[in-house]
Amino acid sequence: MYKLTRSSLCMVALLGLSTSGAFAAQVLGPDTDEGDLVPTGKGWGERAYPTPHHNDHANPNGAAGKTTANGINYHGGPVMLGTTSVYYIWYGNWNGNSAPSILTDLANSIGGSRYFNINTTYYDGAGVHVSNSVAYAGSTTDAYSQGTTLTDAKVQSIVASAISSGTLPPDKKGVYFVLTSADVNETSGFCTQYCGWHTHGTIAGLDIKYSFVGNPDRCPNACEAQTTSPNGNAGADGMASIISHELEEAVSDPDLNAWYDRQGAENADKCAWTFGTTYSAAGGGIANMNLGGHDFLIQRNWVNAKGGYCSMSF
Numbered sequence: 001m002y003k004l005t006r007s008s009l010c011m012v013a014l015l016g017l018s019t020s021g022a023f024a025a026q027v028l029g030p031d032t033d034e035g036d037l038v039p040t041g042k043g044w045g046e047r048a049y050p051t052p053h054h055n056d057h058a059n060p061n062g063a064a065g066k067t068t069a070n071g072i073n074y075h076g077g078p079v080m081l082g083t084t085s086v087y088y089i090w091y092g093n094w095n096g097n098s099a100p101s102i103l104t105d106l107a108n109s110i111g112g113s114r115y116f117n118i119n120t121t122y123y124d125g126a127g128v129h130v131s132n133s134v135a136y137a138g139s140t141t142d143a144y145s146q147g148t149t150l151t152d153a154k155v156q157s158i159v160a161s162a163i164s165s166g167t168l169p170p171d172k173k174g175v176y177f178v179l180t181s182a183d184v185n186e187t188s189g190f191c192t193q194y195c196g197w198h199t200h201g202t203i204a205g206l207d208i209k210y211s212f213v214g215n216p217d218r219c220p221n222a223c224e225a226q227t228t229s230p231n232g233n234a235g236a237d238g239m240a241s242i243i244s245h246e247l248e249e250a251v252s253d254p255d256l257n258a259w260y261d262r263q264g265a266e267n268a269d270k271c272a273w274t275f276g277t278t279y280s281a282a283g284g285g286i287a288n289m290n291l292g293g294h295d296f297l298i299q300r301n302w303v304n305a306k307g308g309y310c311s312m313s314f
């Protein structure tokens with residue numbers, strides 16, 4: 001969650017992918033007199049809420065939380081431990097689109113990577129660290145059960161329906177991704193204020209973590225790093241970076257009360273739209289890592305060690 005000033009910075013970064021100005025403003029600013037902010041899961045590069053929500057979340061450790069020397073602080077809530085399950089809900093019309101193939105390969109290969117290993121620098125109040133372990137656990141399709149104009153509440157309804165109908169299991173160790181085709185809008189700010197978000201809610205009596213990621217083909221200038229992409233599908237390749245962003249935030253801050261900085265930025269927010277060293281991909285465009293046989297251009301993530309820094313690996 002960010003103030004309006006950050007919203008405008010965010011849009012500069014989204015449109016131009018020139019990360020210098022916005023990145024400098026985002027990362028490691030000096031402590032200020034303003035109160036600490038809390039994340040909404042819809043942060044920089046994703047959403048900037050127009051109004052602060054200082055009191056949305058309990059803070060067991062008090063207003064300031066625990067401060068580390070790494071530019072991101074622990075606020076007492078849980079992290080996701082052990083193997084995290086990834087579920088995909090393909091919403092809308094994905095017929096003939098290679099995204100399910102590309103992004104299923106991503107989900108099958110991100111766990112165990114040097115990239116996802118960054119998340120093992122995050123831990124809970126007992127000192128138990130996030131594991132470098134992700135399991136792709138299944139998918140389902142949803143042909144517009146909530147129409148083509150979604151609200152945040154409808155996104156949760158899509159997840160709840162997939163679980164209540166039994167097409168996906170109830171799994172408190174899972175992250176459920178609602179992946180929408182390019183003809184679907186999310187009216188709380190997709191393409192104008194964010195490219196994706198993550199949150200949690202009570203579904204089937206469990207604390208269910210879920211995420212919205214729209215097809216950035218709907219707004220390439222805002223949500224795609226490149227329109228010629230390694231896997232010949234700029235929308236899917238754009239989603240790979242956004243899914244990774246939301247997944248690493250979900251494991252380190254699943255209930256929006258664990259790891260974030262004084263500005264409310266979660267780990268991935270601190271490195272959004274930065275990619276480190278890239279190379280020319282055989283399939284086109286540029287990439288910075290190969291996972292599951294695919295070249296991808298995936299944003300960096302914040303290492304909670306050695307003073308804190310954005311990296312592709314740990």
Ligand SMILES: [Zn+2]
Binds near residue numbers: 042043044245268
């Ligand atoms: Zn984020």
